[in-house]
Amino acid sequence: MPELPEVEGAARYLNAQVAGRTLRRVAWLHPSLQRTAPPAIDTVIGQRLLRVARVAKWQELSFAGGDVLIVHFRMTGDWAVTTRDEAPRHARAHFAFSGGVHAWLVDPRVLARVQLRVAGAEPSPTRTGPDALDPTLDAATLRARFAARRAPIKQVLLDQTVIAGVGNIYAAEALWHARIDPRTPAQQLSALRVTRLIEGIRWTMELALSDQGRHQYRTAMDRLAVYDREGHPCLRCTTLIARISQGQRSTYFCRRCQRT
DNA sequence: TATGGCCTGTGG
DNA sequence: CCACAGGCCATA
Numbered sequence: 001m002p003e004l005p006e007v008e009g010a011a012r013y014l015n016a017q018v019a020g021r022t023l024r025r026v027a028w029l030h031p032s033l034q035r036t037a038p039p040a041i042d043t044v045i046g047q048r049l050l051r052v053a054r055v056a057k058w059q060e061l062s063f064a065g066g067d068v069l070i071v072h073f074r075m076t077g078d079w080a081v082t083t084r085d086e087a088p089r090h091a092r093a094h095f096a097f098s099g100g101v102h103a104w105l106v107d108p109r110v111l112a113r114v115q116l117r118v119a120g121a122e123p124s125p126t127r128t129g130p131d132a133l134d135p136t137l138d139a140a141t142l143r144a145r146f147a148a149r150r151a152p153i154k155q156v157l158l159d160q161t162v163i164a165g166v167g168n169i170y171a172a173e174a175l176w177h178a179r180i181d182p183r184t185p186a187q188q189l190s191a192l193r194v195t196r197l198i199e200g201i202r203w204t205m206e207l208a209l210s211d212q213g214r215h216q217y218r219t220a221m222d223r224l225a226v227y228d229r230e231g232h233p234c235l236r237c238t239t240l241i242a243r244i245s246q247g248q249r250s251t252y253f254c255r256r257c258q259r260t
Numbered sequence: 261t262a263t264g265g266c267c268t269g270t271g272g
Numbered sequence: 273c274c275a276c277a278g279g280c281c282a283t284a
Binding site for chain 2: 074108
């Protein structure tokens with residue numbers, strides 16, 4: 001699921017279902033999470049959840065005592081909220097709240113991670129770039145962040161320290177919208193093309209966000225222009241979509257209308 | 261920059 | 273059986 005729009009949707013969902021309730025119990029349901037989960041989790045028990053907010057691809061669950069639970073979904077994480085104390089399939093962590101509301105971290109691949117920032121602690125210095133949906137992000141700023149990067153633009157978009165929230169699917173989609181060849185060295189992009197790229201990113205993210213309300217488990221894959229469409233006609237020019245490998249990840253693009 | 265690791269599931 | 277999967281980190 002989780003690039004920026006899916007994480008945003010998940011955060012809104014959890015916030016709507018659980019904010020205002022008090023955390024009663026936490027259980028880790030998989031050895032991998034037991035290993036990596038914060039040992040001091042008990043300090044959060046008894047605190048009221050104030051809000052759930054997205055920060056880049058992280059979610060921050062802020063509690064009334066000042067503690068913050070920080071959750072990253074990685075590849076396959078998601079929330080399921082139930083009124084029954086019965087673990088859904090692939091539930092890896094259980095957060096029991098007042099009023100008989102249960103939040104489950106569902107994550108088939110068990111790559112998701114949970115951290116705790118205790119009250120008063122400074123946010124960890126994992127710097128990320130500007131949020132992909134930051135309305136103040138402009139071409140000059142983004143282009144400056146590309147300036148030292150000779151790597152292909154597709155891979156640079158996946159670097160969260162350059163711009164936060166873009167993942168493998170929406171990087172491909174945004175580049176298709178902007179008509180930019182994913183192999184283009186990032187530093188080569190003109191100001192105009194970076195402007196187009198920002199438009200492509202916003203378009204892609206907003207479209208995906210608009211699919212989030214119903215909390216469908218999967219993003220509407222049928223809305224994608226290039227991702228996973230190898231061998232299918234480009235929606236603009238009918239050229240067959242190509243798939244290449246960049247940095248061990250698949251990239252889909254149109255060889256004709258996406259140019260260097 | 262490239263590779264392996266984390267984990268499990270799905271589809272060819 | 274193998275390839276691959278929407279992310280990220282550690283290592284050489």
